Amino acid sequence: MSNAVETVLARHPGAKRDKLIPILQEVQTAEGYLSEASIVRIGKHLNLPASKIYGVATFYNQFRFQPKGRFHIMICRGTACHVKGSARVLDTLTRMLKVAPGQTTREGLFSLEVVACMGACALSPALAINDEFFPKVSPTKIAKLLDKCRQQDAESAAVAVANA
């Protein structure tokens, strides 16, 4: 089991089921996501079946079950963004990336997350890639954005190879 999970659990000795959500949050902060192994390990610590923890964790949008991609895309589905057409943006993203919200593309490049409001209503519809905000996105802009990310990833990979 990863040390990160053990470190979190060591902070909660003798914890009961009411500590489940804080523990899940801390593990996600430490590891970036909740792995199957982490969930089973947390279950052993709290004496809870994995199905129960999985049920609780899937209830909340904040938990993810796949590691984040190198480009983590957060798309806002708040009221203002919805009025300005964020549903179509999300639809375009899921079609182009072939992943649903909460998932990561197979090569680990992109992950998609839906958030309720980023407080950037003036920029709606808005999305954020690795904490950088992109205002007034539209389905046509999305393709360019994704291409830029891919290009950036290829360049950094080339740099890494050159350095090695």
Added chain:
Amino acid sequence: MLNITINGRPAEAQPGETILEALNRASVKVPTLCHVEGLAPTGACRLCMVELEANHQLVPACSYPVAEGMAVGTRTPDVLEARRTILELLLSNHPDDCLYCLRNGNCDLQRLAKEHGIDQRLYRGKQTKIPLDMSGPALVRDPEKCILCGRCVRVCEEIQTVSAIDFVGRGCNAYIGTAFGRGLNVSSCIHCGQCVRVCPTGALVERNQVREVLRALADPNLFCVVQHAPAVSVTLAEEFGIQPGSDIDGRMVAALRSVGFKRVFDTSFTADLTIMEEGSELVHRVKTGGVLPMMTSCSPGWIKFVEQFYPEMIPNLSTCKSPQQMMGALIKSFVAEREGVEPRRIFSVSIMPCTAKKFEAGRAEMRQDHVPDVDIVLTTRELGALLRLCGVDLNAFEPEETDTPFGERSTAGKLFGATGGVMEAAIRSAHFLLTGRNLADLKIEPLRGLDGCKELTANIDGLEVKAAVVSGLGNARKLLDEVRAGTKQLHFIEVMTCPGGCINGGGQPLSTTTDAVKARMKRLYEIDGEETLRLSHENPWVTRLYAEFLGEPLGHKSHELLHTHYHQRDVVL
């Protein structure tokens, strides 16, 4: 005692009970979909809404407590309208494939829709798109037909303490699933089928294998034989609308022959054999300082439960195979030899009150030379379906006897069908094995009845044998924890996975109620009271089988055919 009014008529209620309990006592029916007798109410389905006349408020009867002077209406216009709307909403995302559903004609949702005169789809909701899970050996889950009543989740968690399934997701995207969305086959599911018994729709059903049996019966190259479990003959009648507690053993045997089975055997015979082997094993363990307490191994759901939750207690399990697997092994060895048929050509079917038996028959331990000892397991429900399909009228048959070489069973073997039965049979024979004399009174009252936990200290000529009987794995878990903590000293533990034992098994008719289970149990006890052969060790055919084939209990041949070993199981817990 509280005085209440139901639909304008005075009625009585107990303080602290719910409106639903008071209604039931007064024989006033309101529909329920999420209520499970004996478990705390959740009020999830809202179908049991009744109107409080004081303020015209609608409240769920299953979870609202009665109060003095309360007046409730169960059929006011508001109640009927609310119920209808709830049903229409439940149906709004239902796949509507009733014609192709295993529960067609036997579905609570379908029945209620009919009773409430729902003749068109008023709301069209987003369909749930979660794939069918047919990975398991015994159960099939179809989340698209699920109405999220939560009965299966609660039975799995609160009665069996397995929690293989739970609610996943939220709101209109919620569904019932396993941890990480894996298949049932790699989950902690023990295949007991109690979830199927409580499911109001076709979202949870057994793996139906009727057609495989029909195909085998039509194959001239196969020699089809069948065995039937002790608890089936007292429940099959209910599949044909006969009242609970009717024993149709002889007629069932005749019916099985009429659809083409060449030999019909009674699993109660190998229950007698189990007693000989298990009784000898217990005596051996006590005398040689073996691992105690010894735990019975007849119930396959319980075996899987120990393998995954209590692997360190596997040595406590009796090494005896279950009666089904003993019969299976004998059919493909002894019977094959006697009939001069190659084991591969024998198609061995067993009729069980149990869905976990399907899992057991598929276990790697339960085969010889890659030939499974039991080919197909049908539940009581599937046998009902098979007989109906073949146009069999049970009333048209004269009772017939089962086939030799396992011609006769003792009533001790028959008692295996109810919780406490294995222990009662074992104590009767253990008494004889240890003292050479039979018990003066064969009826062991403390072991009888539907209690989930029963205990008995038997004094056999100065030797104290402490025994415990539990049914329902929640009760088993409590007992195992006490044994593990050293707070309970026992010699022998009987565990049945399903509450009440096989008479309440996961493969029994869906109409099962507590009263029906009581009637089945009573019938088994009556059979034990009426017949003369009541001791496993006095069964002449058991004696002959040892003399002609097996040698002696725990002997070489027995070990090869009738015993096995279990291993820790790696599943998502």
